[in-house]
Amino acid sequence: MSFYGLVDGSDASLRTYLNALSGVDQIGADARASMLATRSIKTASKRWAIDMAISMVDLTTLEGADTPGKVQALCTKAVRPDPTDSTVPSVGAVCVYNDMVGVARKHLDLIGGSHVGVAAVSTAFPSGRASMPVKIQDTADALNAGASEIDMVIDRGAFLSGDYITVFNEIVQIRELCGDRAHLKVIFETGELVTYDNVRKASFLAMAAGADFIKTSTGKVAPAATAPVVLVMLEAVRDFYSMTQTRIGVKPAGGIRNTKDAIKQLVLVNETAGPAWLTPSLFRIGASALLNDLLMQRMKMDNGYYASPAYVTID
Amino acid sequence: MSNRIDVKKTYKLYINGAFPRSESGRTYEIKDAKGVFIANPCLASRKDLKDAVVAARAAQPGWNKASAYNKGQILYRIAEMLEGRRTQFVQEIVSVTGITKVKAEKEVTESVDRIVWYAGWSDKLSSLSGALNPVAGPYYNFTVPESMGVIAAIAPESPSLLGLIDAIAPVIVGGNTVIVLASTKAPLSAMSFAEVVATSDVPAGVINILTGKKDEIAPWMASHMDIDGLDISGLGAKSHGAVRSAGAENLKRIYSFNSADPSRILAFLEHKTVWHPIGL
Numbered sequence: 001m002s003f004y005g006l007v008d009g010s011d012a013s014l015r016t017y018l019n020a021l022s023g024v025d026q027i028g029a030d031a032r033a034s035m036l037a038t039r040s041i042k043t044a045s046k047r048w049a050i051d052m053a054i055s056m057v058d059l060t061t062l063e064g065a066d067t068p069g070k071v072q073a074l075c076t077k078a079v080r081p082d083p084t085d086s087t088v089p090s091v092g093a094v095c096v097y098n099d100m101v102g103v104a105r106k107h108l109d110l111i112g113g114s115h116v117g118v119a120a121v122s123t124a125f126p127s128g129r130a131s132m133p134v135k136i137q138d139t140a141d142a143l144n145a146g147a148s149e150i151d152m153v154i155d156r157g158a159f160l161s162g163d164y165i166t167v168f169n170e171i172v173q174i175r176e177l178c179g180d181r182a183h184l185k186v187i188f189e190t191g192e193l194v195t196y197d198n199v200r201k202a203s204f205l206a207m208a209a210g211a212d213f214i215k216t217s218t219g220k221v222a223p224a225a226t227a228p229v230v231l232v233m234l235e236a237v238r239d240f241y242s243m244t245q246t247r248i249g250v251k252p253a254g255g256i257r258n259t260k261d262a263i264k265q266l267v268l269v270n271e272t273a274g275p276a277w278l279t280p281s282l283f284r285i286g287a288s289a290l291l292n293d294l295l296m297q298r299m300k301m302d303n304g305y306y307a308s309p310a311y312v313t314i315d
Numbered sequence: 316m317s318n319r320i321d322v323k324k325t326y327k328l329y330i331n332g333a334f335p336r337s338e339s340g341r342t343y344e345i346k347d348a349k350g351v352f353i354a355n356p357c358l359a360s361r362k363d364l365k366d367a368v369v370a371a372r373a374a375q376p377g378w379n380k381a382s383a384y385n386k387g388q389i390l391y392r393i394a395e396m397l398e399g400r401r402t403q404f405v406q407e408i409v410s411v412t413g414i415t416k417v418k419a420e421k422e423v424t425e426s427v428d429r430i431v432w433y434a435g436w437s438d439k440l441s442s443l444s445g446a447l448n449p450v451a452g453p454y455y456n457f458t459v460p461e462s463m464g465v466i467a468a469i470a471p472e473s474p475s476l477l478g479l480i481d482a483i484a485p486v487i488v489g490g491n492t493v494i495v496l497a498s499t500k501a502p503l504s505a506m507s508f509a510e511v512v513a514t515s516d517v518p519a520g521v522i523n524i525l526t527g528k529k530d531e532i533a534p535w536m537a538s539h540m541d542i543d544g545l546d547i548s549g550l551g552a553k554s555h556g557a558v559r560s561a562g563a564e565n566l567k568r569i570y571s572f573n574s575a576d577p578s579r580i581l582a583f584l585e586h587k588t589v590w591h592p593i594g595l
Contacts, residue, residue: 304538305535305538305539305540305561305564305565306361306365306368306535306538306539306540306541307540307541308539308540308541309372309541310540310541311540
């Protein structure tokens with residue numbers, strides 16, 4: 001693997017690469033994120049943004065209590081979010097634990113949802129605390145069951161103790177396993193990385209190691225996808241693009257519950273990485289409750305009156 | 316009171332147990348009977364209404380599940396709190412409406428008594444409006460009143476406090492949650508009443524109070540799919556037709572009342588019938 005010519009795979013070269021990164025101005029990032037959150041989005045743009053956000057949703061269920069029936073219901077909703085309105089686009093993917101990948105893929109294909117991907121959370125999600133053979137087997141299971149996207153967690157313990165090469169090698173190994181069968185999303189769990197500097201460092205580490213997407217959080221830890229963290233990651237993919245001419249995707253997950261939050265994320269994307277990232281292949285939103293709110297806002301814009309949760313499905 | 320700087324009160328909205336400003340940032344001016352400026356209450360927008368509906372909907376199952384005894388106690392608690400702040404309410408009513416102190420005192424007294432009266436209905440509703448129906452078979456057949464859900468109400472312009480109580484208390488005593496739009500000209504006692512509610516063990520979201528323009532908010536209340544019933548007693552008669560036809564689109568129950576009696580409570584209850592086998 002060439003790692004874009006940025007590192008040669010050795011600990012020393014990785015350290016040189018990461019140490020050369022500029023630091024993040026924390027106050028500045030907070031201020032810019034909150035300033036962008038005040039942008040007013042007018043009606044026509046809002047309508048476009050709602051449909052774009054729907055097509056970017058990774059519809060997620062990651063519960064111990066998930067059943068095949070629940071996953072199938074989720075898949076049905078993913079393909080046709082509003083059964084009464086065929087103009088609503090399908091979501092980007094469904095995101096499930098790896099034992100549910102087979103159920104999801106089969107059901108999606110059955111109901112004409114071949115265009116909807118199945119993302120599997122992997123490498124001992126959500127903690128990432130397992131040996132490498134276990135993580136590899138975990139990922140292989142998901143790939144064999146038909147996952148088209150792998151959402152792997154990094155070993156935060158290793159990262160925080162400065163053992164970057166371990167994190168790097170894990171990503172490289174999972175990347176090789178995915179090959180061209182699946183996209184690789186790397187989850188940082190930014191709530192556990194503490195500083196924005198660490199988020200920027202983890203972003204560059206994951207991108208050099210071959211990630212297709214960088215993802216904020218597992219959804220199991222708060223705070224999750226806060227606006228400044230997403231801003232820092234978007235700046236990282238923008239800077240990485242100028243270094244390598246390769247566009248890496250970003251996926252905020254956790255805590256994005258309503259249309260207003262989702263549109264704020266789109267504003268961040270447009271103003272930071274640029275309009276090229278406003279596509280489901282480069283920006284996804286990991287969410288479950290968000291989709292119903294987007295649908296209700298869409299109904300409001302079409303009908304001229306406020307919608308009721310009684311008219312969207314119960315998750 | 317000579318050289319002290321006036322501490323003016325900021326009148327805000329009451330949504331989900333908190334006192335936010337209008338999301339629109341708008342306010343309007345109210346003046347006393349002599350035309351002297353009194354305050355800048357919030358001019359609520361349709362988005363404030365939307366937020367209030369979300370809060371009321373979330374609070375409804377919990378409030379509905381509270382025992383009749385508990386709901387009655389909480390209403391009684393509101394009356395206690397109001398009684399304790401009677402001077403403030405008298406003063407606000409006098410300053411805004413210009414009526415005499417004696418008349419204002421009478422309104423506050425009636426308001427307290429009215430809440431106590433509605434509180435008393437709480438544990439009597441099911442026995443007085445429900446029934447054990449005779450049926451030809453080995454079954455019991457009960458009819459019981461159940462709450463409707465989220466109710467919006469438009470309080471009359473005057474009396475501003477007593478009218479507000481009549482818009483709120485009968486709705487919540489049956490297990491509904493309420494969003495009430497207060498008197499436009501005299502909203503001070505409504506927002507002070509929100510402070511009473513906030514300190515009376517009323518769960519957040521059960522009572523939400525907005526101040527603003529009735530003809531702006533009423534159509535949004537009528538068309539909102541997640542509001543189950545609407546009390547338009549305080550809306551000008553010429554707007555009733557439009558509101559009723561907008562509400563008909565979503566089968567909303569719309570009523571207008573001109574007195575305080577149990578029909579105000581029953582209007583927002585649904586009578587449901589259950590069968591129960593005998594001997595089990």
